[in-house]
Amino acid sequence: MMDIRQLRYFVAIVEQGSFSRAAQFLHVAQPALSLHVRNMEADLGTALLFRSPRGVEPTEAGAILLRHARIVLDQMTVAEEEIRGHQNDPSGEVRLGIPGTIGQILAVPLITAVHQRYPKIRLRIAEAMSGFILEWMREERIDLAVLYGQADDHGIRTQHLLEEDLQFFGPADGIRPEPLAATGTVLSLAEVASMPLILPGKGHGLRDLLDDAADKGRHALNIVIDVDSYNNIKALVAEGLGYSILPENAIAAEVAEGRLQSWRIDNPPVSRGIHLAYSASRPMTNAVTVVLALTRETLRDLARTGHWVGARIADGA
Structure with missing residues (x-):
């Protein structure tokens, strides 16, 4: 079975017109070139080169191989250039x-x-x-x-x-008669867990995280409404139906506009x-x-x- 190296050697021998010049051009020992040609001729069952007064020339079979070898080598060059180009300009x-x-x-x-x-x-x-x-x-x-x-x-x-911080939040005017800490201050997870909470249902990633945090602290979450949509949670909280815990980014706009108020959670923090x-x-x-x-x-x-x-x-x- 011929390989790319043998095809390159064969083309170089024909184009240089001699084994010695091809050996110098390829930086390969001349006996190695001769051995490759003999192996190719043995594989194909026919002579590929003959010596003439003008130097080494291809036989009829050799001319056929030369034509196809040049096509194969040209395609390999195109493939290499395309691969290098793909590395520099991926698609x-x-x-x-x-x-x-x-x-x-x-x-x-x-x-x-x-x-x-x-x-x-x-x-x-x-x-x-x-x-x-x-x-x-x-x-x-x-x-x-x-x-x-x-x-x-x-x-x-x-x-x-x-890491994304979670925050406890509620309606701007609050919903419980007893006062909470000033907005922007810190509440413990125990305090947060006791509030009426509107949270995603079980199986939701955020709910599972909060359940795990509460279980580790031996707290019971006081969940009054299950709803998976963040927008619905915020709307229900704004209506005064409960408090909730969401990523800070999810409530940042409403807090900035004064429609919600928020508190950091600590002891332990939740993220x-x-x-x-x-x-x-x-x-x-x-x-x-x-x-x-x-x-x-x-x-x-x-x-x-x-x-x-x-x-x-x-x-x-």
Whole structure:
């Protein structure tokens, strides 16, 4: 079976017109060239070269091989140039899954950054709850994901990039006769747990995190309404039907406008991790590799610049 090296040697011998000149051109010992030609002739069962007064020339079979060898070598050159160009200017489709709450913050700056830096990449963003996104990763329906929580299983690797603070909040005028601490101050988790709470239902990532935090502190959450939509939670709180706990960024606008008031939670503080996930079981295309790096960079920039309110870069990220 002939290989690319043998074809290169054969073309060089014909073009140089002698084994000795070809050996000098290729920086290969002349006996090695002669051995390669003999092996090729043995594989093909026919002579490929003969010596004439003008030097080494191809036989009829050799001329056929020369024509095809040049085509093959030209195609290899084109392939190498295309691969190098792809490395410098990646192209293709990249599928990214993100929770809707993160999509509101990340999607526009990330799409803009990809479009500016890598115009040949088509970035598709799919939004869903973290649990669904993790399933998409396991089923290889998406290439990358931003998740709440780690998922280092089933051939998936995650990088812990950010921590997002959660805050307790209520209607601007309060709903209980006894006064709370001044807005902007700190409440303990025990105090927060005793308030009438409007929270996502069980199975929602945020609810599971709060349940775990309460269980560790041996507190019982006083939940009066279950509703998964952040917008509905905020609307119900604004109507005075209860308090809630959401990421600081989710309520920042309403707090700034005076429609809600908020308190930090301490003893212990409550936050959740933001993780960037990718497949460890299959090779990443160059397009996926650069989008992974750009997503990491964009997430850090959002926290560093304060565009993601309440987020901070995780230790070691």
